[in-house]
Amino acid sequence: MIRNLFTSRSISVKALVGTEAIFTVIPRKIAVELQLPVICRRRATTVKGVTELDECVGMVEVMGRKAYSHILVSDGVDIVLIGSVTLETLGLEVEPVTGRLKESKT
Template identity: 45%
Template structure:
């Protein structure tokens, strides 16, 4: 399976006047959280609400936590996210996908709607 990229619109849920449209965000089903570069978080005015230690393929990192409004394929939600000082692109994680009611369609390399399970 190849990479799935999507057009994403991120915003500050507190101050809706600042918005950033990012043409290509990578959907990462191996990532629990959505991760944004610090430069985007700064541009949106996203505040750090705490820290979270995460394990990556290379090492353990301590990242800032925040929230953002996000739109993918016409669906909107407010999602928790992590802010990275080393990442140069947006990664869309599983929490965000599930909140949007979306999943990866591996046969087409796109996103498709899915039911939300409350089990």
């Protein structure tokens, strides 16, 4: 789930864990639907090269755990990608054998 911290707007989404992604990335249509305010633009390396993406702050909930997270907004993705910063903040990590999320040991 992704939630706008300043309104009651939230949306439940299916997401992938981007093991190479630092920040969580969402499609622009979700950011527009949630009315997430842009706080700045951030340079990011994507599969298409280096670009600037809008950056927002929101709440991300995964497996019942909630965390404030910096979220990048992209026109080039159609699914939510959970980045490593968000995973660490949530206290989750990827189990390398199964590829599933689990509680981190730290």
